[in-house]
Amino acid sequence: MTGAPTGKTLITVAPTGAEASKEAVPNLPATLDELVATAKACEAAGAALIHVHIRDADARPTLDPGLLREAVAALRAETSLVVQLSTGGSVHDRYEDRLRVLDAGPDSCSLTMGTVNFGDEVFMNPWPFIVELYQQARDRRIVPEFELFDLGHIAALHRLLGTYGLPHGGAVHCDLVMGVPGGMPGTAAALVAAVQALPDAVTSWSATGVGRTTLPVALAALSAGGHLRVGMEDTLTFAKGRPVRDNAQLVSRAARLATIAQRPPMSPGEARSLLRMKECLV
Template identity: 70%
Template sequence: MGAKTLITVAPTGAESAKADVPALPVTLEELTQTAKECEAAGAAVIHVHIRDDEARPTLDPVRLRDTVRALRESTGLIVQLSTGGAVTDSFDDRLRVLEAGPDGCSLTCGTVNFGDDVFMNPWPFMVDLYQRTQELEIVPEFELFDLGQIASLHRLLDKHGAPYGGRVHCDLVMGVPGGMPGDAATLIDAVRALPEGATWSATGVGRTSLPVMFAALSAGGHLRVGMEDTLTLAKGRPVTANAELVERAVSAATLAQRPPMPTAEAREFLGVKAR
């Protein structure tokens, strides 16, 4: 197992409504305050979705640039923008996310049923997005929702070479209705199928958050937590701030004798460009 645990926080996402989840950070002020709290708690990476003035998901390029700048000015966190957006966003808008100049971005390796919707990631879009990250020197994190997407990751690397930064880092997104289940057996199968030398984190959605967290730590992986994926700490106990989820991840990682990875070390670990 590695000596340190890379902890990513995904504070907002595109699925939950502010009216239903009052603690969800949707304004720039709320997001930067959340980022400060999560950095203090032990997170090194922030995975970012943004909202418009009505708290609806958006990929507005001006808002994205303002968000990246504000997070850099207020924290030392690695800023990773979502290129998934919402399931209704166009491929062109999702590609344009990279123009905001983040440190990193998500790159989902295939189409997946997402609850009642379909999250579209056809092969040509994957290639366009990957080549653009190489050109702009942005570190991709390969998001894997099922085992078949790992085969697509191998194909992408074989045909188009190594990512910027040289590190193949993946996130196993587990427990999404339509994707792979969030249990230890599936996690181990997924890890065995990853490219040789790849590093990985795991995300357990909803009630799978704790089983996936413990399985990931025991298998030497890293963690992603946040209100994008988890809205309760326990049955009947809603999350009141993203920092609560980071603190819980830090406690689990520390108990596993793999304390949180400092941001400076995380930048070197992921191959992030100094900006």
């Protein structure tokens, strides 16, 4: 992996996801107003990038193109955050709908590098879909974030970059998604193994600890020079017996940990520079 570790920490917030229901988690941001309010609070708490899933009027996960465009426009109007749309959607979404996410024109998109068992479901990402999504993102000048759930996904990233070259802007940013039942465990040992296997072209990486692995993964990532992703998509428990109050609570804790590690949170402009986006507003 090339490039010196940054002196600051990119904090990504993933506020909603596609798994939890609004009925079970009433404080989950599901409407556009809730999403924007969450984004503003999380930016104030130290987040620089927001990873977005949206919900329909009944709070169900959707990839509706019009709602995606509205979300991107509203987040840009009300915050300075880097806006990243999920191209994963839910495990039931069709490939063509997931590709159409790019029509909303986000700054960044997620790009999962392989199929993975996702609890009781299967999150399908066959090689032809990966290549098509990668090439379309580059053509549209959208910066991908490569989601890596297992070491096999890292091998696929080697193959993708070796075959098709670098993404738009030339930065290669990865997120190690850890602790998903079916993926790599959320342990320091697994994180070290994953980081050591990353391609030399990788310029930055973050880590996501799902569920009870949130804190161990965050601490391991900071100690190894990585960045952080937190949010109610990934965990609904702040501590044993304590549900998460809101996403800003998770971002604030991540910001405190990063500051203790002497790598304070970076601004959205600094994040754009890190990711070599088309507009770098440092």
